[in-house]
Amino acid sequence: DGGITQSPKYLFRKEGQNVTLSCEQNLNHDAMYWYRQDPGQGLRLIYYSQIVNDFQKGDIAEGYSVSREKKESFPLTVTSAQKNPTAFYLCASSIVTSGSGGLFFGEGSRLTVL
Amino acid sequence: GEDVEQSLFLSVREGDSSVINCTYTDSSSTYLYWYKQEPGAGLQLLTYIFSNMDMKQDQRLTVLLNKKDKHLSLRIADTQTGDSAIYFCAESTGGRRALTFGSGTRLQVQP
Numbered sequence: 311d312g313g314i315t316q317s318p319k320y321l322f323r324k325e326g327q328n329v330t331l332s333c334e335q336n337l338n339h340d341a342m343y344w345y346r347q348d349p350g351q352g353l354r355l356i357y358y359s360q361i362v363n364d365f366q367k368g369d370i371a372e373g374y375s376v377s378r379e380k381k382e383s384f385p386l387t388v389t390s391a392q393k394n395p396t397a398f399y400l401c402a403s404s405i406v407t408s409g410s411g412g413l414f415f416g417e418g419s420r421l422t423v424l
Numbered sequence: 425g426e427d428v429e430q431s432l433f434l435s436v437r438e439g440d441s442s443v444i445n446c447t448y449t450d451s452s453s454t455y456l457y458w459y460k461q462e463p464g465a466g467l468q469l470l471t472y473i474f475s476n477m478d479m480k481q482d483q484r485l486t487v488l489l490n491k492k493d494k495h496l497s498l499r500i501a502d503t504q505t506g507d508s509a510i511y512f513c514a515e516s517t518g519g520r521r522a523l524t525f526g527s528g529t530r531l532q533v534q535p
Contacts (some may be wrong), residue, residue: 314466344524352527353467368522385428400466409454412457412516413523415466 312337316401316416320323321394323388323423331386331419333401342384346370347398356399358422359384388421396423428515428526442500444529446513449494453515456489457511457523458498461510470498477523500531508533 314335316331323329335342341360345353355368359378373392378384384403388395402413427449436442448456454475459467473480473487473496481488486499496513510530516525 345525350527351433352428353525355522355524358522367485404469412469412472413467414469415459417466418464420464 312331314401314414314416316399320399321419321421322402323421324388325423328387328389329421331388331399333384333386333413333416333420334358335382335384335403335416336380337403337405337414338381339403341404342378343402343404344368344374344376344384344386345400345402347400347418353400356386356417372383397420397421428513428524430511430513430526430529432527433530433532436503437534438503440503440504442498442503442507442531442532443531444498444500444511445511446496446498446526447494448496448513448515448522448524449516450515451491451494452517455516456487456496457467458485458487458512459512459514460523461512461528463509469514499513502534503531505533505535507531 317332343358344356354370355375357372357376359365377386398418400418401416404413429447457472458469458470461467461496471482484501488497510528512525512528
């Protein structure tokens with residue numbers, strides 16, 4: 311079945327460590343996105359990518375990094391510079407970067423900093 | 425800048441209609457969306473409406489758009505306990521190239 315796979319589903323990190331969240335899609339979508347969700351705050355855009363080897367910062371990019379070496383993959387690294395990394399992270403993809411298609415989401419990764 | 429506002433909570437009885445409201449500020453929004461999120465899961469696209477439409481109906485779901493007031497609503501007819509979830513509205517503009525989401529409305533359906 312086509313879809314978006316995020317891993318791991320749960321991740322625990324000690325302060326000062328970098329962690330990488332995986333996002334893979336087999337929908338042949340051009341655009342991919344990372345959002346962060348905190349309770350009562352909705353989703354906030356971290357990074358997005360419209361094509362391979364290109365990506366743009368979203369609203370809260372500080373302390374995060376991404377790469378887009380392959381169309382189907384868009385990993386997110388949460389660095390030690392991110393001051394409050396505990397959150398639910400959602401990856402999404404779309405056929406085009408705007409238009410009626412909307413975004414298709416993965417099941418999310420919950421990161422907890424101990 | 426862009427801003428999308430929703431009320432945080434709505435409680436209804438099973439079988440009643442639910443109406444979830446959303447306001448947005450970007451008058452250049454081209455598409456507006458409704459997503460559903462169940463606990464611990466990702467977001468599921470329910471429906472969307474193009475900005476030149478006033479209404480869209482899809483089975484139990486009715487979307488109303490008042491572009492003048494920048495107001496969007498989602499009506500769920502015959503609400504069931506399985507409809508209990510968080511509902512997000514989101515807007516898309518050509519320049520933004522990503523969706524801007526509201527904070528979500530938690531719908532609780534009482535049996």
